[in-house]
Amino acid sequence: MKTRESRADKKKWKAHTRRRFRKGDLELTTLAIPSFVWYICFSYLPMFGIIIAFVSFKFQPGQSFFANLVTSPWSGLKNFEFLFSSNSAWIILRNTLGYNLLFIVLNVLVPTVLAIMISQLRSKKIAKTTQTFMFLPYFMSWVVVAYFVEAFLNYDFGFLNTVRDSMGMGKELWYLQPSIWPSLLIILNIWKSMGYGMVVYLAAISGIDGTLYEAALIDGASKWQRIRFITLPMLKVTMIMMFLLSVGRIFYSDFGLFYQVPKGSASLFEVTETLDVYIWRALGQTTNISMPSAAAFVQSAAGCLTILLSNWIVRKVDKDSAIM
């Protein structure tokens, strides 16, 4: 986000600090204040609340969260010990990281391939229409998608069971049957997000200088070679950026996908419980809040570290592709 810029900024900054706060600066500051207040209230205040992971929280009704926090005794890393000694913690972590790793790879690969393919279509009209259809799932909320899924998986009337019934295979309780859910969740995730990814890559493809292809053509490069040696390298920056953005969210999961779509079914715990679902389940409780708070802390801190680390690695390998 700011490598070269910030260096140039620093020089300017030095010249600035000597100057007094102008009238214009004051006016710009007043313009920024409403947004600044929002950031303080809804982004920075919760960051302080995160120390709840390090206290054994005593809830007293009628008191505000911070008052409760201050009066609760310090417990050090005990909450984390509880969290990591529980069996479910490993299942939850495995699910969160496992699904996310798959999503990250697929969400870079599938849209890139689709974007290259759709850009090869001769008729731009067909390409545009297809793109419009493929973008549609992105605009649907997970609540709506849950209805779609139920139309297929409902026990009594769902499409799958109707087909199975007509073939004499008997009905299946899909919402209690963990085996199909991992692949289903992966397919749904691609289905919903591929239109979005494709748009981003398609924009990058249309930004590639056409003369590059002309030159390659004159040199006798085949279609495949042109894709391999021009399109793909030109898409690299976009691919790395999309990759970094999703890596930073590796400890987060789409609550809608993992809770709304399987309808919070407890039998599917082993394949659908992720950190976000686990933390959400703890929200209504006032007593046993310490383990979920530790989980929330791990989520925030580890997420932050992953994005900084991966950005650092990318910068070491290829300076221009880093986002910070």
Place this chain on the structure above:
Amino acid sequence: MSRREKHVLAAAERFERVSVPTNIILIVFFALVAFLCLMPFLFIIAISISSEGSIARHGYQFIPSELSSSAYEYLWKNRNMIFDATKVSLIVTLGGTVLGLFLTSSMGYVISRPNYKLKGFFTWVVFIPMIFNGGLISTYNINTTVFGLKDTYWALIFPLLMSGFNVIICKTFFRTTVPDSLIESAEIDGASQWRIYFRIVLPISLPVLATIALFLVFGYWNDWWQAMLYIDRPDLKPLQALLSAIDRNLEYFARNAATLGMSRMDLIREMPRQSFRMGIAVVIITPIALAYPFFQRYFISGLTIGAVKG
């Protein structure tokens, strides 16, 4: 599409044509993909116009063996619930979009001014929450006990007002399209920064405002998460939350039966259960499904600006 893009596409078309068989394979493939994206919508529409009897006999069908409009008739008879939820959705979407548009664009403008003294500070203010946050438990507790947002419209509006991504889009747009000379000349003429922002910058930045507004509108209209966290009162539930509540408990719909002069039991008994729940989903999806092809352009331009490194 910009002229440059058009030119590139035209050039690419001349030099880049794939062979006819490959083209046909691609068309067939994409027809299939497009169908997969569209199919679930067609399916639930089909279910919503099936008669209860045919669903009981044959299950959900892509082509209903017996048509019936009873789901929609029932929905129309009990329309006040949908209307209530629509009202909440509209208020939240409208309020959130207007407020969010101002906050996002003003912050984006301020950090886009190269000579502003606190530019670095505010850039960090926007940037840090993009990689670190307080987590759900802390956020939830603060919003409910410190700000008292439980069961208010504000709970649906405030948390979604700003996002770092949107601010960066605004900043990039202002930085690249609003000429510095324009702002400098206004400064020399003695215009205040507020005046410059409202009278000069905003009017020539309509494309980016449209994009951000669109992001906000879809964000608010499709949101069920905030409602799930903060809203218990049935009359404050937006459409998506209503859909989610009905999914869990169909009888939820009958909660205000008393006001219709009908007993709750009668209402539930009369309900065409299967087609009705899909019908209500269809009613809630349709506005977006019809509107998005027209908005798509602005959405794409926003994603493209956002993808450029700020």
